[in-house]
Structures are given as C-alpha cells and as structure tokens.
Amino acid sequence: MATNKEIQELTSLDYKYGFVTDMDADAAPRGLNEDIIRLISAKKGEPDFMLEWRLKAYRRWTTMKEPSWANVHYPAINYQDMIYYSAPKPKKALKSLDEVDPDVRAMFSKLGISLEEQKRLSGVAVDAVVDSVSVATTFKAKLAELGIIFCSFSEAVRNHPDLIKKYLGTVVPYSDNFFASLNSAVFSDGSFCYVPKGVRCPMELSTYFRINAADTGQFERTLIIADEGSYVSYLEGCSAPMRDTNQLHAAVVELVALDNAEIKYSTIQNWYPGDKEGKGGIYNFVTKRGWCKGVNSKISWTQVETGSAITWKYPSCVLQGDNSVGEFYSVALANHRQQADTGTKMIHIGKNTRSTIISKGISAGHGQNSYRGQVKIYKGATGARNYSQCDSLLMSDTCGAHTFPNLEVNDTSAKVEHEASTSKIGEDQLFYCKQRGISAEDAVNMIVNGFCKQVFKELPMEFAVEAQKLLSVSLEGSVG
C-alpha cells in the first residue's frame, strides 16, 4: 500500500547527534573488579564512606543475575570487556565556566546547548556531563543565594557529605536490582540537587548527558531532595555518537519529596538508537524512583523516549505520605529495530494517595514497544486512587505494541481505573490532511504530535518544543 510505504520512508531517518568529538580522555582499563572501584573512588577523591558503599554494592552485584523478564532481546553483555571510567582530560582545573575546554564547549553548541547562551539568556541552569564526568554547572552562584545546592554528584560527595549520607540509597538501595547495583558500584558522576525548606526554585534545573568515548559505559547517578514546602522542576537530556558497537547506560535517579514538597522531573532521552538494521545503539537500563515521603508531597515524571537500541526503564513513585500524588507521563518511540520496555510503578502506602499514568507508545518500522506498569495499593492506603491510560499508535505492519499492566489492590476503599487503546495511523487521516494541502511528512508529524499532546503539555515550554521537534526528526525522511 502506497500510504504504508510513505510512512516507512518518513520513519527511516538518520541520527543527527551522531558525531564524535575528539578529546583526550583519562580512562580506566577494561573490566570490573574491586581495584577498578577503588580507582574510580580515588580519582574522585571520595571519602571512605563512599568507597565502602561502592564495594558493598559491587559484592552484592557479583551475586546477582541480569534480569530477563523484560520483553527485549539482545546478545549477552560482557561486563568485563567494558570501560567503567572515562573523563575528558581537563587542560587544567576549572575556576569558572569560561574555562570549559573549547572542544567540550563546541560539542555542546553542536547539540544546540551552548553553555554560554544558557548562562546568559534562557534562565535554565545546566549541569553538563560528558562520558562520566560533570564538566560544567551554570548559574550555581545565583542558586546558592537561595540556599539551593545544584552541582555535580562528586562535588556533593566532597562538599555535602551529610546530605549524601542521609539520602543516598534511601530510594533505590544498592541492592535494588542488577543494574542499580552495578551503578552503585561504579557510578562516576551525575547531578545533585537540594532545595531547602519553603524555597521555590526560580528556574528550571537541567542536566545534559553525553556519551563520547567508545566502549564506555555511562553510569550516572542523580539525587534530588526537595525539603518541606519546596518546589523544583528538573530537566534531563541526553545523546551519544553513532557507533557500531552497543554501549551500556545504567543510571540511577533518586528523588525525595518531604512534606508539601513537589518535584517535577522531565526527560528527553535521545541516545543513539542504532542504525536501521539494528547495529549499534545504547542499551539504556535505568532505575528511576521517587519517594513521596512527606504528607501532601508530589512527584511527577514526564519522559519522551526516542533514542536507545533498548530501553528498560520504569520511573516509579512510592507514595508514603498521606495525600501524596504520583504522576507518570510518557511518550516512547520505537522505530527501526528499537525495543522499548518502559512504564512505571505506583506504590500506594499512605492514605488518600493518588496517581495518574498516561503512557503513549509509538511503534514504527520493526520497533517493539511494551508498556509495563504496576499499581500496588497496600492495606491501609484508604481512599487511594489510580487512573491509568495506555495508548499505542502503530505506523507499520511489522512493528509491535504490547501492554503488561499489573494491578494489586489490598484495600477495599481504593479506586483503580485502567484504559487502553491501540490504533493504526489512518490512511483516512493522512489523505484528509493531504487533501488540505499538507505534505505527508507534516501530516504524520501532526497526527503523531496530536497523539502525544497529553504528555507534551506536561513538559516545560522550551522542552515541549524540543520534544516535538525531536519526534519530527525521528520520523522524518524523504518524501517524493
């Protein structure tokens, strides 16, 4: 069918961010053992407690098995053939942002993230992480005036060890799962944020992750703590060069919201997805979890997942505080040979806890998209409510959409709703648009963006525009 062919053309596109920046890197030898972990810890000048924690995680990890329950298929990963630490070699120690290596700066401006521009114009504070190391954090001083700490994870370990000791691993323990344990053992950097009591963070905080070196795993760790009555909106973006081999990305994100606090966490994930035949690409095995510890607290996850060869990711909320709220808004795109297994867990413990799940899966080419979600309501979570909606859009005859919802309700006063739909992008819709003068390419973008609207409207303005563009780019191609 001609229309199918058109959609196929539209959905075969090349990855735009696949360039490599030639930088000197300081890398550890391949493989993983206790010495490598000691090396990482030493490189970062960490206190003993941190090294001990890493070693505990490593020892635990050696007893664990890689999970195989997800609906994704890939050859076995050789964890001993990987490099666990790589840092762009600094020409000298940085005193200010102006001293960021010009190569690094050029790389970020190629990505459309000019550190200087960000600094001057947009009012978004950025922490940029290349390979495994945070290279620059903007707006630090301005935030410090409000008592907000926003810095690289390594800096936080050195300068705010008490906060790290108090919260690290409280949401995702080092023994949580195979990939989280691996991360706990070898994580090299990431972002840290603490918003003090009653402070509303006046700007979006943002981290941009970039894998540059070859054969390197990226293991970053993010920890955000919103103290009582505070608010923060956090953005995360990522990309990687095109390479023939698969690269592992196993990150951990922990969020803690105390009484009356709110955290909004948005992700645009655009790791290299591999080529059209499925060669190369990032394996994205990520553990993200938020803990609504305090009463009336709220954690909201919004994600747009367009990249990675494999995505294994379930940003979750533990709703412990009474009246706390968890939200999950997701758009996941699986094109060519991409496989996405993503969803969320909403764990209701406190009274009158509420959660909303809106998941939009788009499958094109030979892509396989699975939604996997769990809603668990503990006894005593009286008046808990959940609403879940999972919609799938199919764009070819060779792609797939799968839904694995799991509801576990142990309190009779709870109310749980689940809705699901699957639709194929309509020939009718396409012809209707074309008859109105709209090109096939614009029509597909319009229809897909319409499908995702419920999620996009949750994103901060600038990010929503970027997400739309990214989705367009991910589906663009040549139309005759």
Added chain:
Amino acid sequence: MLEINNLQASAGEKKILKGINLRVNKGEVHAIMGPNGSGKSTLAHVLAGRDGFVATEGRVTLDGKNLLAMTPEQRAGEGVFLAFQYPVEIPGVSNMYFLKTALNSIRKHRGLPELDAVDFLAMMKEKSKLVEMDQALLTRSVNEGFSGGEKKRNEILQMAVLEPKLGILDETDSGLDIDALQVVAKGINALRSPERALIVVTHYQRLLNYITPDFVHVLAGGRIVKSGGKELALELEKKGYGWIEEENLKAVGANAR
C-alpha cells in the same frame, strides 16, 4: 477550468468509471446525481487523488494542468478542495492549528507569504460566522466529538478559509437535519463566486432546493447518462432514477444494433 475527457478509473480491482466527459467553467455549479454505486464518490476521490482510486484512461486538466499527475497535496495547492462525506477525526490536533497549517501549506504552494497568527485569527473569526460555527469548536481537536452537522459545517468552514478554485462537495447533505442543511447550504451559497466552480455530488434532490445548480448530470453505471438544467433534478425527484436507467439501456441496446 476543469476538463474531464474519457476518464476511466477503478477502485481496487473494480472498474467503476467507464468514460466520463465533463467540462466545468469558472463560476458554474454542477450537480452530479445518481443512484448508489453509480460512481459519484469515486469521481470525487479520483479528482482529489486518493490512494486506491486509479485513473486507467483519459485526461483531467485544471486550467490546462494535468491534474492526474499531481499528488493530493499539489492538487490542493492548485485549488482543488474536497468536502468529505465522512470528515476524519484527528485527536490532539486543534481545529485552528490544522487549518492554519493547511492554509500556509497552500499559500506556500502558491508562492504567497505565510499568514501570521494575528491575521489568521481575524480571518477565522470572520469566516466562522459564515457557517454559524461555535468559536469553541475552533480550539477543539479536529472533528473529535463533533456532531454530524458540526462536522459538515467544519468542512464548509475549511473551504471558506482555503478559498479553492474548484470545490467538490461529496454528499454534504447526508446525515443532516433540515436546520443544519440550511446552514450548510447558506455557507456554500456564500462561497459561490464568478472565480470559483463547485461540483455538488448528491443522491437526493433536497440539497438542490437550497443550492441552485447551473447544470445537473446523472451518473449511472460509470457514465454520465443525462445532462440538463436544474429542472432535471426535479424530474428525477418525481420519477426516481429508474426511468433514466431504462432510457440508458435502450440507448445501449440501440448502439449495439
């Protein structure tokens, strides 16, 4: 303006149009009538360039340009507009955004600058009066949750905004109650102009009570079997399509002898 010569076309495997000849000049309104399955909608879709409807023979030109060689969006750019019998829903895309994208795509095709948001808004405000369209429907998703009448009004609104040379209305009266029919007809009449031609495809005569055609053609068995003035529609209303088919059979029989 529109010239159709010996147009033959099939939908899927089936041959539907078996040699259509029709000439439509600027400013004229042509009604195409005929029994179910006679090929009326096929003709509309072939003119608009829908996938699956293939012209196997003949020529169609619009102001001398070969229409059949163009993509649907090029035809739209050249000024062909099809008001759908079953307008399509596009969830999450606002009616306003859809129309603005369409208008600017067409303007681009015609080498005109894009209309900015302010000018577009002013234009929409004025045009939506034409079909008594509730402003709230402009910000809702395209046709989603619209009633039958609202959908058809929306089609006419789109035609008003896109200002085509040739408007093809495919069974625009179907599913409308009498009030909605009058509103839609009023909108269509307002869009009659010396520069624009309209082809009104309809099964029933009732729409033609409100839109007076210059010519009426009867399509049967994939051919235009009878043409006349507006009085032909009234005759059809009285006698049904049966007599035309009989006449046609006789004619075919005569030819065979």
